[in-house]
Amino acid sequence: MTTLVTGATGNTGRHVVAELIRRGERVRALTRDPAAAAGRFPAGAEVVPGTHTAPEELGAALDGVGRLHVTVTAGLAEAGPELVRRAVDAGVRRITVVWGGFVGPVEQAVADSGVEWTRLEPQEFMSNTLTWTESIRTEGVVREPYDHPSALVHEADIGAVAAVALLDGGHAGRAYNLTGPESLTPRERIAILSRAIGRDIAFVPITHEQAVDRLTATGVSRADAEYVIGWYAAAGADSRTVVDTVERVTGRPARTFAQWAAEHAERFRTPRVTAG
Numbered sequence: 001m002t003t004l005v006t007g008a009t010g011n012t013g014r015h016v017v018a019e020l021i022r023r024g025e026r027v028r029a030l031t032r033d034p035a036a037a038a039g040r041f042p043a044g045a046e047v048v049p050g051t052h053t054a055p056e057e058l059g060a061a062l063d064g065v066g067r068l069h070v071t072v073t074a075g076l077a078e079a080g081p082e083l084v085r086r087a088v089d090a091g092v093r094r095i096t097v098v099w100g101g102f103v104g105p106v107e108q109a110v111a112d113s114g115v116e117w118t119r120l121e122p123q124e125f126m127s128n129t130l131t132w133t134e135s136i137r138t139e140g141v142v143r144e145p146y147d148h149p150s151a152l153v154h155e156a157d158i159g160a161v162a163a164v165a166l167l168d169g170g171h172a173g174r175a176y177n178l179t180g181p182e183s184l185t186p187r188e189r190i191a192i193l194s195r196a197i198g199r200d201i202a203f204v205p206i207t208h209e210q211a212v213d214r215l216t217a218t219g220v221s222r223a224d225a226e227y228v229i230g231w232y233a234a235a236g237a238d239s240r241t242v243v244d245t246v247e248r249v250t251g252r253p254a255r256t257f258a259q260w261a262a263e264h265a266e267r268f269r270t271p272r273v274t275a276g
Helices: 013-022 076-090 105-111 126-139 155-167 186-197 208-216 222-233 245-250 257-268
Strands: 002-005 026-031 046-049 065-071 094-098 116-122 141-144 174-178 202-205
Touching: 002 013, 013 026, 013 065, 013 155, 065 076, 065 155, 076 105, 094 105, 094 155, 105 116, 116 155, 126 141, 126 186, 126 257, 141 186, 141 208, 155 174, 155 245, 174 245, 186 202, 186 257, 208 222
Parallel strands: 002 026, 002 065, 026 046, 065 094, 094 116, 116 174, 141 202
Antiparallel strands: none
């Protein structure tokens, strides 16, 4: 049976592909630009063109697919329910969905689909730390408005849980809250990163408004920027409470932030300048 993974080059999608391939499954990786994605997937993955926001164009991608993985992203609210309908009509009988932070139209469509489904509800991704890359590389600083703890989860653990839910029984109708094994503040993450890259990193507080302006400068709408920064300002208990879902589902402990930092350390190091 083939599994279609949408958003396959994204933070979580690529880990779902890798985990399914590791388990010997047939995987179809959906991406807007297969040529640009060359080499990003393990051998054996079938890379096909398309996007989950245009489900009317996915007839060939869905052909022969029995399982589907969806990550809810911006712009999917309208197209997502149609994607789910077309997938079920094409023969998909098991769906995993990484939520967008709340149960919206896509998540509800999956729950109402009439097939087996599992909703993954990760807290903050460890990969959000990559937004610090440039300031660490060029200045050795991190600027954030808040220093609240967060039970960050490794994206590979999200992929591992998705693979188990897609392939194994006993997960239908479940909503899995996913966290890492510890709750860390930005200052604590910075200390771990400092050790990983062998360089001191300073924490520089900024205002809420400065954080919103920084995000809108990247093209995010002000409403979305306020939502994101507001989440950090008043994060709920779930965001900082460690749960053991990853270990219960996969049979092994959740990856630590120190592991993530070691894996990505080179991206935070200042490039060495060689004499001409």
